[in-house]
Amino acid sequence: MTAAALIAVLFGMLLLLIRAIAGPTLYDRVLAVNSFGTKTVLALGLLGFVMGRPQFLDIAILYALINFVSTIAILKFFRYRSFQVPLVRRGQGGGNV
Amino acid sequence: MKGARVAYFLGLLVALVGFWLGMSGHYTPLLLTLGAVSVAVCLILAYRLDIIDREGAPYVRIIGFALYFPWLMKEIAKANWTVVKACLKAEMDISPALVKVKTACVTDLAKVTFANSITLTPGTVTVEIEGDKMLVHALYEQEAQPEAFDEMDRRSREAADGKRRPA
Amino acid sequence: MSDFLASLPAWWEVIRFPLGAALCLAGGLLCLVGTVGVLRFPDFYTRLHAASITDTSGATLLLLGMAMMAPDWMVVSKLVAIFVFIYLTSPASSHAAANAAHTAGLQPLIGPVSTHDKEGQGS
Structure with a gap:
């Protein structure tokens, strides 16, 4: 039954690829990639349980962190076209936000 | 200090x-x-x-958040059911809307808690925060009147700021 | 009564694998439902709601099921760490996506949406 759950998650990832490729705007693609990353974390954990090696969870933790950072990095890049801009609130000019 | x-x-x-x-x-x-x-x-x-301050280590409020979390899980479960039904219905009957919500939260931590709770609940997403007003995108217009967020506002304020002193 | 209490851990050992696997299966199906919503919904902001099903209830049920089947406490602590990460980062990233789209001027679809014009709204 765990294997069935793994297959369901993998099938969901496959369907998300359609949205990531066909999505009309950039933000649809970012959303699809972010959701794909969350499903990858869950699928890695499930794979560890199906194979009887829960050490896979370490990779899943690492992937959860990288997924968040990459989403924020992509969005920041396409908003400012640069990674060099500090993230501050508009009209506040570098206060502690 | x-x-x-x-x-x-x-x-x-x-x-x-x-x-x-x-x-x-x-x-x-x-x-x-x-x-x-x-x-x-x-x-x-x-x-x-220079991030060792109240926001970098909010362990003082961990009891408040621990009391807030079960209520949030209940809300998430209820909202999930609505969105799952909306996903699987053959006839799509969603009516998305943008709602302005005014919050009573004062500190940044309380505002972040409130906005994250709104976003975490499926069916509502915080789009923008300006001062004490939030722009919320909702999947169903009739379930996202500004009064619907009052209880979440009160509870997240109590979780992040404590009951007695609102500042 | 004491017999019953003494036999509880043994019962738990028997029952936790099917229960955990059933929770995992429910979580996997919820992930699939969220994906179907992402494919069906008409514009970006509504797709965001469907994607948050995967992040909240799907992840919760899957991690709960895995925690029931866990062989030792180390695995449970790792699952708790993943749960906390997902619950802290998923609202932040969906708010970032929504805010970036709103700032860039992507207008959301407002008002009732019927089935027959669900495709071809974007671009």
Whole structure:
């Protein structure tokens, strides 16, 4: 039954690829990639349980962190076209936000 | 203020050591030394970044958040059911709307808690925060009247700021 | 009564694998439902709601099921760490996506949406 759950998650990832490729705007693609990353974390954990090696969870933790950072990095890049801009609130000019 | 900083520093130290011990599973002297070194490097980096303050180590409010979390889980479960039905219905009957919500939260931590709770609940997403007004995109217009967020507002304020002093 | 209490851990050992696997299966199906919503919904902001099903209830049920089947406490602590990460980062990233789209001027679809014009709204 765990294997069935793994297959369901993998099938969901496959369907998300359609949205990531066909999505009309950039933000649809970012959303699809972010959701794909969350499903990858869950699928890695499930794979560890199906194979009887829960050490896979370490990779899943690492992937959860990288997924968040990459989403924020992509969005920041396409908003400012640069990674060099500090993230501050508009009209506040570098206060502690 | 000095004593508070030391307390935040100790809180961060305890959290990092607990995290390392929970992740590792191997307790030989070599690996324990490496863990101590990595915890020390993390603390030095956090000190250099100047993020050891009330927001960097909010352990004082951990009881408030622990009391808030079960109520949030209940709300998430209810909202999930609505969105799952909306996903699977053959006839799509959604009516998305943008709603302005005014919050009574004052501190940044309370505002972040409230906005994250709204976003975490499926069916509503915080699009923008300006001062004490939030722009919320909702999947169903009739379920996202501004009064619907009052209880969540009150509870997240109590969780993040404490009951008595609202500032 | 004491016999019953003494036999509880043994019962738990028997029952936790099917129960955990059933929770995992429910979580996997919820992930699939969220994906179907992402494929079906008409514009970006509504797709965001469907994607948050995966992040909240799907992840919760899957991690709960895995925690029931866990062989030792180390695995449970790792699952708790993943749970906390997902619950802290998923609202932040969906708010970032929504805010970036709103700032860039992507207008959301407002008002009732019927089935027959669900495709071809974007671009």
